[in-house]
Amino acid sequence: xSQKVLLASKEMNxxxxxxxxxxxxxxxTFENSVLIGIQPRGAFLANRIYKILKEEYxxxxxxxxxxxxxxxxDDFRRGEKPLEANKTNINFxxxxxxxxxxxxxxxxxxxxxxxxxxxxSFGRPSEIELLTLIDRRFSRHLPIQPDYNGRQVxxxxxxxxxxxxxxxxxxxxxxxxxxE
Amino acid sequence: MSELSVDHLxxxxxLTKEDIALIFQTADxxxxxxxxxxxxxxxxxxxxxxxxFFENSTRTRLSFELAEKRLSADVVNFSAxxxxxxxxxxxxxxxxxxxxxxxxxxxxxxxxPGAGIFLSRHVNASIINAGDGAHEHPTQALLDCYSIRExxxxxxxxxxxxxxxxxxSRVALSNIFALKLLGAQVKVxxxxxxxxxxxRSLGVEVEPNLKNALEWCDVANMLRxxxxxMDISYFPSTRxxxxxxxxxxxxxxxxxxxxxxMHPGPINRGVEITSDVADSDQAIILDQVQNGVAIRMAVIYxxxxxxxxx
Numbered sequence: 225x226s227q228k229v230l231l232a233s234k235e236m237n238x239x240x241x242x243x244x245x246x247x248x249x250x251x252x253t254f255e256n257s258v259l260i261g262i263q264p265r266g267a268f269l270a271n272r273i274y275k276i277l278k279e280e281y282x283x284x285x286x287x288x289x290x291x292x293x294x295x296x297x298d299d300f301r302r303g304e305k306p307l308e309a310n311k312t313n314i315n316f317x318x319x320x321x322x323x324x325x326x327x328x329x330x331x332x333x334x335x336x337x338x339x340x341x342x343x344x345s346f347g348r349p350s351e352i353e354l355l356t357l358i359d360r361r362f363s364r365h366l367p368i369q370p371d372y373n374g375r376q377v378x379x380x381x382x383x384x385x386x387x388x389x390x391x392x393x394x395x396x397x398x399x400x401x402x403x404e
Numbered sequence: 405m406s407e408l409s410v411d412h413l414x415x416x417x418x419l420t421k422e423d424i425a426l427i428f429q430t431a432d433x434x435x436x437x438x439x440x441x442x443x444x445x446x447x448x449x450x451x452x453x454x455x456x457f458f459e460n461s462t463r464t465r466l467s468f469e470l471a472e473k474r475l476s477a478d479v480v481n482f483s484a485x486x487x488x489x490x491x492x493x494x495x496x497x498x499x500x501x502x503x504x505x506x507x508x509x510x511x512x513x514x515x516x517p518g519a520g521i522f523l524s525r526h527v528n529a530s531i532i533n534a535g536d537g538a539h540e541h542p543t544q545a546l547l548d549c550y551s552i553r554e555x556x557x558x559x560x561x562x563x564x565x566x567x568x569x570x571x572x573s574r575v576a577l578s579n580i581f582a583l584k585l586l587g588a589q590v591k592v593x594x595x596x597x598x599x600x601x602x603x604r605s606l607g608v609e610v611e612p613n614l615k616n617a618l619e620w621c622d623v624a625n626m627l628r629x630x631x632x633x634m635d636i637s638y639f640p641s642t643r644x645x646x647x648x649x650x651x652x653x654x655x656x657x658x659x660x661x662x663x664x665x666m667h668p669g670p671i672n673r674g675v676e677i678t679s680d681v682a683d684s685d686q687a688i689i690l691d692q693v694q695n696g697v698a699i700r701m702a703v704i705y706x707x708x709x710x711x712x713x714x
Binding site for chain 2: 292312342
């Protein structure tokens with residue numbers, strides 16, 4: 225197994241700030257917009273973006289939630305192990321809101337497909353956008369593309385892209401891991 | 405995540421502590437789901453479940469059916485009174501006929517103890533026991549323990565007294581297994597005629613005096629007096645039973661602490677429990693019912709995830 229650094233802490237920080245600024249361009253005050261981190265790994269990214277928007281750009285009115293998509297996935301009973309659920313925490317109404325889905329890696333697009341179904345249980349958003357840190361292009365199974373994207377990566381299917389977060393793994397970094 | 409160690413839910417005695425922890429953890433997520441504006445998830449779209457009720461039930465059957473529907477499973481219902489069972493068909497034949505219509509899971513209530521176990525050995529489907537005679541009622545025990553956990557934080561070390569008709573109660577037996585497994589202390593309380601002879605071998609104590617039992621416990625689970633199962637007289641009169649083993653406001657207020665009052669339903673108001681107790685803030689009877697749906701969703705989800713894709 226070998227691993228290569230795709231993004232180091234400094235580059236990640238620049239990208240996170242750029243993504244936050246791109247959100248501000250479109251959503252200005254976030255009055256009618258909500259951030260939704262896709263569980264489990266998207267929640268870390270959502271948290272970071274939330275912090276940057278709040279602490280560095282002074283946007284105070286912003287709402288954030290976490291959405292778990294386990295029960296909406298299309299691979300139930302297809303894997304060896306049962307799917308592990310995570311906590312969903314959305315304590316506001318998404319009806320007529322502009323929803324921003326946030327996930328760390330966009331790969332096949334199936335998680336986002338599940339999230340699009342799952343969010344409907346909380347109301348009918350006026351619009352849904354997608355923000356990802358890493359876009360593994362050319363590996364999509366579904367017609368889903370990010371609206372805000374950190375870095376495009378060309379990785380073959382045997383490879384894995386792993387995003388580490390300071391609050392969880394002790395460092396900010398993105399790795400490309402290949403099994404050889 | 406680990407998976408359940410069993411392929412069927414036949415009784416608590418076949419489960420491990422880890423199984424119960426997994427069921428509770430999954431139920432937490434489903435409890436959040438059933439409190440959403442849209443209370444349904446599509447997980448079990450390709451699963452068909454048959455509810456076979458060879459004995460009357462309202463609450464359990466509704467609870468199972470809601471749990472199945474909220475997981476998007478297809479549901480077929482069957483009750484013995486309107487079926488070919490009355491024409492002399494055997495249990496295995498009945499179930500195999502249903503299974504040949506491509507059913508993946510069977511939820512069964514049956515008056516004979518061990519009916520679920522028997523069936524699990526002879527048919528090719530996941531079986532959930534929804535009560536077999538006076539033997540086990542595992543989902544009820546799971547939801548009772550889940551409700552205690554929710555109310556008191558944990559089960560380990562808690563003192564639970566089960567009051568009433570222990571002899572005819574599958575709820576009592578499953579509760580004893582589950583509570584002991586999770587580290588609670590258990591006493592049973594009731595007329596000696598309604599307490600099984602060898603109950604102490606399960607590690608529970610017998611306390612014939614209700615007041616003493618209530619002084620000792622954190623949780624009192626008041627069982628229904630099952631008149632329909634009593635072929636002989638087990639106590640002189642209902643009036644005497646109420647005086648000795650009925651829980652009323654006065655008795656509850658005379659305790660020096662606030663205990664949690666549970667009841668598996670249906671309640672005989674004024675017999676095992678008076679109305680003012682059943683409707684008081686110490687009773688968690690309706691929480692039990694709500695948790696029942698979440699627990700059954702968790703059990704069905706976890707068992708269904710073990711059914712292999714063909």
